[in-house]
Amino acid sequence: MLLSIVKVILFCVYAFVRLSKCDGRIILRKNVSVSAVLVFGDSFVDQGNNNYINTLAKANYPPYGKDSPDGKPTGRFSNGKTLSDFLAEALGVKDYLPASLDPLLEDKDLQTGVSFGSAGTGFDQRTSTSLSAIPISAQLDMFKEYIMKLKKNIGEEPANNIITNSIVVVVAGNNDLILTRRLQHDVVAYSNMLIKLVLNFTEEIYTLGVRRIVVFSLPPMGCYPFVRTLVGGPERRCVDKENDIAQLYNNILKQQLQFWATSFPQSRVAYIDYYNPLISIIENPQKYGFDVVDKGCCGTGEVEVAFLCNKLTPTCPDRSKYFFWDGFHPSEEGYKIIVDNILQDLLNNLF
Structure with missing residues (x-):
């Protein structure tokens, strides 16, 4: 027992030196700090903002939130925590990242992020309009309002310090390339247009004082249970065409982000590969503790998402064995494994 404790202590000391992890959290050097986590994007990081807008894309009813602390739905597209929560937790900021539109949000909550x-x-305005979502441009306006409120609450200099020492996470593009790009004839041209919008957005938040920016690549969209069911044939295979499009986009995005960063030497930009960790889980589920990776836990697991996943649809007996919670979104356990697998890249690029 004593030997095990010593090993844990030594590991955490090593982690401290290497900016790695100890007990699921990142150990930062004394001269490195993360004041807040600020997240922009789609349903992978929606903490309940859609609860407060007129849209069908909501998750504020059972069985969503089945494994939340009080077992109640929060608006997160998960049975519990999401990508946002696990990132904030791993960075030692807080265990649950709140939605910026939450009316119960207290002023003190703003200081550690939303x-x-x-x-x-999506980055394409048409995507947001078609699904009645909050456009990325409007999310940027919400961020500006957040900064103003922060300055009013704690003063300009402390607020600026929080923004400078925060980490901004951007997770979007998925809906654009699944939905809106079908209106386009040229996938390469559309991907380039989206990435230009990504870079414009990155520059906008940089001008507002942000210096550490995390941009997620697209996941393997062809392996979503819903997509498998829709166009994966009788065997519901991963759809190569959708995955190829995601990889094309990702390759351009990575290159362009690296080029962008050279023009802003004070910035630290982390391109996070969201594709390969998910493919690894899907192709080697047992390695990660999963039994089912081609279906969600909600209902049949083949199509249920948003209002199709509701209190009348049964859920799987062991949620921890399902990588997906619904037809598109990972389960809480799925998100946890994803964050565990991307943390080192995040560290290497930001600190």
Whole structure:
């Protein structure tokens, strides 16, 4: 027992030196701090903002939130925590990242960050409009309002310090390339247009004082249970065409983000590979403790998402064994494994 304790202590000391993890959290050097986590994007990081807007893309009813602290739905597209929560927790900021539109949000909560994410949004305005989501441009306006409120509450200099020492996370583009790009004839041209919007957004938040920015690549969209069911054939295979589009977009995004960063030497930009960790889980589920990766836990697991996943649809007996919670979104356990697998990249790029 004593030997085990010593090993844990030594590991945490090593983690401290290497900016790695100890007990699921990042150990930062004394001269490195993360004041807040600020998140922009779609349903992967919507902490409940869509509860307060007129849209069908909501998750504020059972069985969503089945494994939340009080077992009640929060608006997160998960049975519990999401990507936002696990990132904030791993960075030692807080265990649950709140939605910026939450009317119960207290002033003190603003100092450690919020999510502006909205299910159904994209970088292309048409995507957000078609799903009645909060556009990325509007999320940027919400961020500006957040900064003003922060300055009013604690003063300009402390507020600026929080923004400078925060980490901004951007997770979007998924809805654009699944939905809106079908209106386009040229996938490469559309991907380039989206990435230009990503870079414009990145520059906008930089001008507002942000210096550490995390941009997620697209996941393997062809492996979502819903997409498998829709166009994966009788065997519901991963759809290569959708995955190829995601990889094309990701390759351009990575290159362009690296080029952008050279023009802003004070910034630290982390391109996070969201694709390969998910493919690894889907192709080697047992390695990560999952039994089912081609279906969600809600209902049949083949199509249920948003209002199709409701209190009348049964859920799987062991949620921890399902990588997906519904037809698109990972389960709480799925999100946890994803964050565990991307943390080192985040560290290497930001600190």
